[in-house]
C-alpha cells in the first residue's frame with residue numbers, strides 16, 4: 163500500500179533541513195521497502211511570496227490527502243508587518259486546525275552526548291526525558307470572539323477567548339494518559355484552576371479520566387508552579403498535559419532545559435493518526451541559507467513520523483540509532499558545538515546520518 | 520504625619536514570617552522616627568474560617584485607608600475544594616482589583632552569598648538582576664465574560680476572556696519604561712502578537728510609548744521564546760513588561776532561576792503609590808507552624824514598602840543591608856541551607872536581622 167508524505171520546507175532554514183531529512187527518508191524507504199511517495203508544497207512566507215496566502219488551497223488539499231506531513235519551519239522578519247490573517251504563522255495554524263491535529267507531542271530529551279550544552283547543572287538535567295502533550299487546535303489560539311473593538315469611551319480594547327469543551331479536554335486527556343501508560347506512568351496536568359474557570363473544567367475532566375487509567379498516577383499543578391518546577395527539578399516529570407497556550411510556553415521552556423533545541427522533534431496528530439511532524443525550533447532567519455543549521459531535529463521528526471503515523475517502529479529506531487551514532491562520532495553543527503568535537507555543516511551532518519544508516 | 524501599615528498575615532507560613540517582618544518594621548520605625556502605625560486584618564483562608572469570606576469588608580476598608588499593606592501569603596489544601604468565588608485566592612485578587620494595584624514589580628535577584636542554590640550553572644546566573652513588571656488588575660484574570668456554559672450539544676464549555684484596553688496597557692507600560700530608566704535602560708515587552716489580537720494592541724501601545732522614553736531601548740519577544748531565553752541566558756534581560764497571565768508564569772520562572780525564592784519580595788502599586796507588598800513564594804502549607812520558614816522575602820518586602828509607598832529610601836536600605844549582613848554571617852533557613860552554613864529557625868533569622876540593624 164503506497165503512502166504519501168508531504169514535504170513542506172517553509173521558510174528560513176526550513177528548506178535546508180528538510181532537504182537532509184528527505185535524503186534520510188529516501189534511504190530508509192529503500193532499506194525497509196516502505197512504499198513511501200513524496201510530494202511537496204508551499205506554506206508560510208514561501209507561500210505568501212508566490213501565492214499571496216500562507217496556506218494555498220493546493221497545499222491544504224495535498225495535506226489532507228497525505229498520510230503524514232514533514233514541515234520545516236515558518237516565519238521571518240520580512241513578513242512580520244503583515245496583518246495577522248496573512249502572516250506565515252497562519253499557514254501553520256491553518257494546517258493544525260483544518261486537519262484537526264489536536265495532539266501535539268513534544269519530547270524534551272537530554273542526549274547524553276550533549277549534556278554540557280544545558281545551562282542547568284548536570285545533576286539537575288542528566289537523563290532528562292519528559293513528554294509534553296499540548297492541546298493544539300483549541301484554547302485561546304482559536305477561541306471566538308477575538309479582535310480589537312472600539313469602546314464607548316473611544317479607546318480600543320483587544321480581546322481573545324480562552325475556551326475548551328468537555329470533549330476537547332477528554333480527547334487530549336486520553337492521548338496523555340495513554341502516553342503515560344507507555345512511559346513512566348506519571349501524568350501531571352497543568353492548569354490555572356485557582357483563577358480560570360475554563361481550567362476548572364479542564365481539571366474536572368482530567369480527574370474523571372483517571373478512572374479509565376488506574377495504572378497512571380495523575381497530579382495537578384498550577385502553570386506558574388510548573389514553570390518553576392521545570393527549572394528547579396525537571397526530572398520530577400514524566401508526561402505533562404496542558405492546553406494550547408500553556409503548552410506553547412512550557413514546551414519551549416522544557417526544550418531549552420536540554421540546551422540543544424536543535425535536536426528536538428515534535429508530532430501533531432489527529433484521531434486517525436494522520437500527523438504533521440516538525441522540529442521544535444523555529445525558522446532561524448539569521449542563519450538561513452548559510453548551510454550551518456542543525457538538521458537533526460527534522461531528521462528525528464521524520465523518525466517520529468514513521469513511528470506514529472506510519473506504524474514503522476523499526477525504521478524509526480534505525481534513524482534514531484543513526485543520529486545517536488553521529489553524535490558518538492563527535493560530529494556537531496554550530497548550535498551544539500563544544501570543545502574537542504568536529505564542527506560540520508547541515509549537509510555534512512545529513513550525509514553522516516545517511517552513512518550511519 | 521502618621522502613616523498606617525496594614526499587616527495581613529494570611530495562611531500557612533504567613534503568620535510566622537509576617538511576625539518577623541513586623542519586628543523589623545517596629546525597630547526601623549523607632550530608629551528612623553517614621554511615625555508608622557500598624558493595624559492587622561484577616562484575608563484568605565484565615566478570613567474564610569472566621570467570616571466565611573476570603574476578603575471581609577472590614578479588611579477591605581482597612582486596606583483602602585492604609586498607606587501600605589504587608590501580606591504574608593494565602594491558600595492551602597483545606598480550602599481547595601471550595602467554589603472559585605470563595606477561595607482564599609479571591610481575597611488576594613479582590614485586594615489587587617479594589618485598590619487598583621495594577622503594577623506588580625517582581626525582582627529576580629541572585630544573592631551572591633546564595634549563588635550555589637541555583638539549579639543553573641554559576642556562569643549563567645551570577646550577578647542576575649532582572650525586574651519583571653507584571654500588569655496585575657486586567658487581562659485574563661479579570662476579563663468578562665467568564666464561566667462554564669452548556670452548549671446546544673449538551674456538553675459544557677469553560678471560557679475566559681483575555682482583554683486589555685489601550686489605557687490599561689499604557690499605564691503599565693509607563694511604569695516599566697520608568698523602571699528601565701532607573702536601571703539598565705533596556706525594556707523587553709513580552710507578548711504573543713503572532714497569535715493573539717489583544718497582544719497586537721499591547722505591542723502597538725508599547726511602540727507608541729517608546730517616543731516618550733528615547734533613552735530606553737525597547738524590544739519585543741514572544742512569550743514562548745521568553746520562557747526559553749530565561750533558561751538559556753537570563754542576564755540578557757534588564758526589565759521585562761508583560762500582562763497578568765504571562766507575568767504570573769514568567770516571574771515565577773525567573774524567580775526560580777535564583778534557586779532561592781524564599782528571598783524574593785514583590786510590590787503591587789496603584790497610581791497613588793499605595794501598595795501591597797508580599798513575598799514571591801506561597802503559603803507553603805507543608806511547613807506551616809514548624810518555625811522553619813524563611814522570613815527574608817517578607818522582610819525585604821517591607822523594605823520595598825518603605826522605598827515605594829513611604830518614600831523612606833534610607834530605611835529601606837538599612838533593612839536590605841541588615842539582610843545582606845546576616846547572609847554574610849552564614850545564617851540560613853532550611854530552604855537556602857548549604858554546607859558549612861548555620862541553620863536557623865524563622866525566629867532566629869528575624870532576630871539576626873534585628874540585631875544587624
Ligand SMILES: CC(C)[C@H](C(=O)O)[C@@H](O)C(=O)O
Pocket residue numbers: 251254255410713714743
Ligand atoms: C509559530 C507559532 C504560531 C507556534 C505556536 O505558537 O504554536 C510556535 O510557537 C509553536 O509552538 O509551534
Ligand SMILES: CC(C)[C@H](C(=O)O)[C@@H](O)C(=O)O
Pocket residue numbers: 356357386608611612767
Ligand atoms: C495565588 C494566585 C492567585 C496568584 C496569581 O496567580 O496571581 C499568585 O500565583 C501570584 O503570582 O501572586
